[in-house]
Amino acid sequence: MELFEDRSVRPMLLTERHEPIESDEWLNELKLDGIRCVAYLRPGETDLRNKRNLRLLPSFPELAGLHEAVAGTCILDGELIIADTNGKPDFEALQARSMMTGTVRIRLKSAQTPANFVAFDILYRDGEDLTNRPLIDRKAILRETAFDRGRLAVSRTIAGNAKALFDQTTEQGLEGIVQKKKDSPYRMGKRSRDWVKVKNLxxxxxxxxxxxxxxxxxxxxxxxxxxxxxxxxxxxxxxxxxxxxxxxxxxxxxxxxxxxxxxxxxxxxxxxxxxxxxxxxxxxxxxxxxxxxxxxxxx
CATH class of the missing domain: 2.40.50.140 (Nucleic acid-binding proteins)
Known part of the structure; x- marks a missing residue:
C-alpha cells in the first residue's frame, strides 16, 4: 500500500552521545523539547500522529491547517512544541495539553497557548517514497515543499561547528542538539548511529x-x-x-x-x-x- 495512505510511519530513532561530533559530514540542529510527530498533509487535510501512531489533532486542534503551509501531498517528520513566554519549548505545558480532556477546555487552551509543528524531515512527496534518499537530498526537498507559515516551521541546520552550537544551547537553557549524517537514509522504526542526540543535563x-x-x-x-x-x-x-x-x-x-x-x-x-x-x-x-x-x- 502507498506510504501516505497506509498511515503507519514509524519514526527513525536517535542514539545518545555525551559529546558532539565535529565533522562537516554531519548536519546539526537544535533538539526541541516536544512530542515527536508525523504529519500527513495534502490539500484540505491534516493528520498528525505520535510515535505510537495515535492521532494528535483532537488534543491540538489549532494545527488543523498545517496542510496550507505545504505544496502538494507529503509526509513530514518533526516535533510538536509549545513555547513559553521566552520562546523556549515548554514540555510541561505540552504534556498537560496532551493529557487534557473536554473539547471546550482544549479549545480554550489551544487559543491561549497554541502549539507549533517544526518539520525536520520529509519522507514522501506527491507519490514518491523518499526514505531511501540521502538526508541532504531530503532536506533540500523539505525546503521546497514546506514553508514557515502559520503554525508550521522548518528546522534550520548547519554543517560543522557542533561544539559551538551545543555550547549555545547550554548557555540558553535549551535541551541540546541533534546530529545526522548527510548521507543517511530514513530507517523507519530503527535506532541508528547515523542520528545522534547530545543533551544538556x-x-x-x-x-x-x-x-x-x-x-x-x-x-x-x-x-x-x-x-x-x-x-x-x-x-x-x-x-x-x-x-x-x-x-x-x-x-x-x-x-x-x-x-x-x-x-x-x-x-x-x-x-x-x-x-x-x-x-x-x-x-x-x-x-x-x-x-x-x-x-x-x-x-
Whole structure:
C-alpha cells in the first residue's frame, strides 16, 4: 500500500552521545523539547500522529491547517512544541495539553497557548517514497515543499561547528542538539548511529535515604535533600541495581518526620550516603525530569 495512505510511519530513532561530533559530514540542529510527530498533509487535510501512531489533532486542534503551509501531498517528520513566554519549548505545558480532556477546555487552551509543528524531515512527496534518499537530498526537498507559515516551521541546520552550537544551547537553557549524517537514509522504526542526540543535563547531589524493591529486578532509591531539615525529594529508578542499593547498613527508622506516601515498603539506610542524580530540568512542582542514578560519592 502507498506510504501516505497506509498511515503507519514509524519514526527513525536517535542514539545518545555525551559529546558532539565535529565533522562537516554531519548536519546539526537544535533538539526541541516536544512530542515527536508525523504529519500527513495534502490539500484540505491534516493528520498528525505520535510515535505510537495515535492521532494528535483532537488534543491540538489549532494545527488543523498545517496542510496550507505545504505544496502538494507529503509526509513530514518533526516535533510538536509549545513555547513559553521566552520562546523556549515548554514540555510541561505540552504534556498537560496532551493529557487534557473536554473539547471546550482544549479549545480554550489551544487559543491561549497554541502549539507549533517544526518539520525536520520529509519522507514522501506527491507519490514518491523518499526514505531511501540521502538526508541532504531530503532536506533540500523539505525546503521546497514546506514553508514557515502559520503554525508550521522548518528546522534550520548547519554543517560543522557542533561544539559551538551545543555550547549555545547550554548557555540558553535549551535541551541540546541533534546530529545526522548527510548521507543517511530514513530507517523507519530503527535506532541508528547515523542520528545522534547530545543533551544538556544537570548533576545534583542528594541523600539516598533508602530503597524500595519493586518485583525481582526493579529497585528505586528514596531521595532526600542535602540541607536541613531533611525533605523528601522523590525516587530515582533508572541506573539503580539491586546489588548497589543493598550495600549499606539499614535501620527500621524512617529518617523523615512523616513517612512520605508511597514509601511504606522502603528499606531505610542507617547512615544515608550521598548520591549523584543526573536529570534534564526541574518541573514547576519541583520534581526532576528524566532522573538517572549516576553513582554514590566516595569522596
Amino acid at each position: 544537570v548533576d545534583e547531589d542528594f541523600l539516598a535515604c533508602g530503597y524500595i524493591a519493586k518485583g525481582e529486578q526493579i529497585t528505586s532509591l528514596v531521595l532526600g535533600s542535602m540541607d536541613a531539615p531533611l525533605r523528601y525529594m522523590g525516587h530515582v529508578t533508572l541506573g539503580v541495581s539491586r546489588n548497589v542499593a543493598c550495600r549499606f547498613p539499614t535501620t527500621p527508622s524512617c529518617p523523615f518526620d512523616m513517612l512520605p506516601s508511597g514509601n511504606e515498603g522502603a528499606v531505610w539506610y542507617k547512615n544515608p550516603p550521598i548520591c549523584i542524580i543526573t536529570y534534564m530540568e526541574r518541573t514547576s512542582a519541583g520534581g526532576m525530569r528524566q532522573p538517572r542514578f549516576n553513582g554514590f560519592r566516595e569522596d
